[in-house]
Amino acid sequence: MGLTSNALLYYKLIRPLHWGKNLIVPFGFLIAAIASRDLGALISYDLLLKLLLTFLAASIISSGNYVLNDLVDAKYDKQHPLKMSRVMASQSFKRANAVFLMIALFALGLAVAWAVGPYIFLFSALLVVSGILYNVPPLRMKDIAFVDVLIESANNPLRVLFGWYIIIQEFPPWYLLVFLWAYAGVLMAAKRYSELLYLGAEKARKYRPVFVTYTLNSIRISYIAYGISALATLVYFSTKARATFLLFSALIGVQFIWLYGLMHAKKEYVQKIENFYKLPMFFFYMGVSICAGILMLILSYTK
Numbered sequence: 001m002g003l004t005s006n007a008l009l010y011y012k013l014i015r016p017l018h019w020g021k022n023l024i025v026p027f028g029f030l031i032a033a034i035a036s037r038d039l040g041a042l043i044s045y046d047l048l049l050k051l052l053l054t055f056l057a058a059s060i061i062s063s064g065n066y067v068l069n070d071l072v073d074a075k076y077d078k079q080h081p082l083k084m085s086r087v088m089a090s091q092s093f094k095r096a097n098a099v100f101l102m103i104a105l106f107a108l109g110l111a112v113a114w115a116v117g118p119y120i121f122l123f124s125a126l127l128v129v130s131g132i133l134y135n136v137p138p139l140r141m142k143d144i145a146f147v148d149v150l151i152e153s154a155n156n157p158l159r160v161l162f163g164w165y166i167i168i169q170e171f172p173p174w175y176l177l178v179f180l181w182a183y184a185g186v187l188m189a190a191k192r193y194s195e196l197l198y199l200g201a202e203k204a205r206k207y208r209p210v211f212v213t214y215t216l217n218s219i220r221i222s223y224i225a226y227g228i229s230a231l232a233t234l235v236y237f238s239t240k241a242r243a244t245f246l247l248f249s250a251l252i253g254v255q256f257i258w259l260y261g262l263m264h265a266k267k268e269y270v271q272k273i274e275n276f277y278k279l280p281m282f283f284f285y286m287g288v289s290i291c292a293g294i295l296m297l298i299l300s301y302t303k
Helices: 003-014 016-035 039-043 045-077 095-116 118-135 147-153 155-167 174-199 201-207 216-240 243-262 273-278 280-301
Strands: none
Touching: 003 045, 003 095, 016 039, 016 045, 016 155, 016 273, 016 280, 039 045, 045 095, 045 118, 045 155, 045 201, 095 118, 118 147, 118 155, 147 155, 147 174, 147 216, 155 174, 174 201, 174 216, 174 243, 216 243, 243 280, 273 280
């Protein structure tokens, strides 16, 4: 195998394009700066360097989790038309090399996190543990209906804590974390629904054992439950801050309704959150909603 081909396999295993999911780390940094009424933190060299290293630590550990996922899911990925070409599923890479790569990524990510500080190291370690609990038998929580979504969605508020603790070494408001958890739950439920609809019940069960329990109706109900939870926390926050924050709740509500329609189409886009850019109008609306939320948050803390 040539050097270029080998490098490409490593690239596919660590999935650097998925590092975009860790942009929620600087989002947590931004929210902390707003909450502390210290927007000067956004131009502080020392804090921005810590943010960069924190983002790097979270991303490297995420890559370690991707390798772990590919290792333990290889036999299942062979049953999925979009994932059967993955490096481990197609047997293009030696398992021993993949295990070494995974350990190296975890070690490097934790080392970078330690250089930033103890809190970042703790959250990084939790990210590693989360990946193990989610993927590795005997617990393998991705095979337990509803628990799979709750565990995977918990990485959303966890990543926010990475950015938050760079500025504020105190736990953020509970409703912020619950909203982010429930919001991620909506996205994950949409992903599960889209997978089941796209593959059909028989193929889906071969691809992922959790679909033995899931039905389209049960996923729809969970989607609605996560959506209501997310919106309820926003409404609660609006009673603590500005009533105009209810507008953000409405924007998110429209987003959930829109996504509910999208997940009923037999397309692969909703199966991968990182592919939302292929839905330009929806992707643009998500961006507008986020910007509106940040603006309202700034207004809430400067009243």
